[in-house]
Amino acid sequence: MEKTDFITESLRENRFWTQIMSEHALFLRQGLPCEEKEAINEARQLERLFAELKARADWTPSDREAVFLLNQDVIQALDRIIKFKTYVLKMMITCRLGGFNYPLLVDHVRREAIRFRVNLLRLNNNIQTPVAELALEEEIFWLRIMGDHARFIAHLLDPSERPLVQRAMAFGEDFETLRVQGEDLQSMLVPRDFENHLLPADLMGDPLPPGFGNLPKPFAIPRLRRFNEEVIDATRGIRDFKAIALELIESCTVLSLISSLLASHVLREAQMALEDLEMVGGELNKPQSQ
Ligand SMILES: [Fe+2]
Ligand SMILES: [Fe+2]
CATH class of the missing domain: 1.20.1260.120 (Protein of unknown function DUF2935)
Structure with a gap:
């Protein structure tokens, strides 16, 4: 850097x-x-x-x-x-x-x-950090965070707010599906992350058997660029949903246990997620990473 x-x-x-x-x-x-x-x-x-x-x-x-x-x-x-x-x-x-x-x-x-x-x-x-590893780590981190937010919103809205609760739950499902896809791609492309999850790197044996650790280049297969776009699209979706939720909460037109500060907190995190994910997209689109 x-x-x-x-x-x-x-x-x-x-x-x-x-x-x-x-x-x-x-x-x-x-x-x-x-x-x-x-x-x-x-x-x-x-x-x-x-x-x-x-x-x-x-x-x-x-x-x-x-x-x-x-x-x-x-x-x-x-x-x-x-x-x-x-x-x-x-x-x-x-x-x-x-x-x-x-x-x-x-x-x-x-x-x-x-x-x-x-x-x-x-x-x-x-x-x-190699670009494919960084991309999947960022995406999986943010997908889990956005999925959690969806579930928190669903569970903190008043139960009478049925359509909003349903929307929030649907966001939860979408983010979980994407996160599982991210984990599939992660063990295909970045075995190191999967291995280290099972055993810390220094206990995996030295030297590592071939095919362990980080695979040789190219790391960033074209599917990763499409995945990044899918994650960004989903994040824009929940960002807009949170912006609406914040408006409803600030104007006292929704029943919930969510404070304005909490609504703005999760909205700001969605905006930060988009910044991070767009930076990752920029890295994936650089010619040397293909
Ligand atoms: Fe959060
Ligand atoms: Fe937070």
């Missing part, structure tokens, strides 16, 4: 995701039982910490060193919020913590934090 890409990409990631992390802390806090004083306090501190990092990201100059340090500090803050999300998830799924956060929502915001951390590690350590 070029020097300017490092700066532009780091700032784009930080300016988006630090705000998102701050909002996660707020959402988790609002769903905690009011006697959980310690967890509520930690959530408050994390909300403030990430709001401060967002302000810092906004005024960080396009200077390599300043951006590198920002990435480092955000990674440290992410370690703390991932620990918190893991704690809340563990307590909930072992029935030691009540409240109104769905376990899948806690897992979802934890996955978003882990991926943000991976992106910053890739940037700061200049880790290059």
Whole structure:
């Protein structure tokens, strides 16, 4: 990655995701039982910490060193919020913590934090990823996130909002079908991801048998470009649906448990997904990746 890409990409990631992390802390806090004083306090501190990092990201100059340090500090803050999300998830799924956060929502915001951390590690350590691998990882990540959003919307709308609940469930199905297709393509083209999912790379044997690890070029078969377009189309669809949902919520013309902030949060994530997916599309369409 070029020097300017490092700066532009780091700032784009930080300016988006630090705000998102701050909002996660707020959402988790609002769903905690009011006697959980310690967890509520930690959530408050994390909300403030990430709001401060967002302000810092906004005024960080396009200077390599300043951006590198920002990435480092955000990674440290992410370690703390991932620990918190893991704690809340563990307590909930072992029935030691009540409240109104769905376990899948806690897992979802934890996955978003882990991926943000991976992106910053890739940037700061200049880790290059082959285009087919990057494309499928991004697509599968976002397909799962968009599918989760569809399910959250369906489950937080008032049950009387039948047609909207049905639309949201249908989006859930579409994203899940696409995600399974993505996983099929992933084990065909990027066996490394499938293998590492079974055993970490350093336990797979050295040297790896032929056909393991990353397949030799060409990685990016034409089907991948079509898949990227299908994922983008589906994401535009749910982005428009979320934009309508936000309008309905802001004008108080729908019955639901969804706040304006949550509706805007998932809409902004769909917009970020489109940016990421279009960047992947650009890489797939470069002549050297074919
Ligand atoms: Fe989020
Ligand atoms: Fe999300």
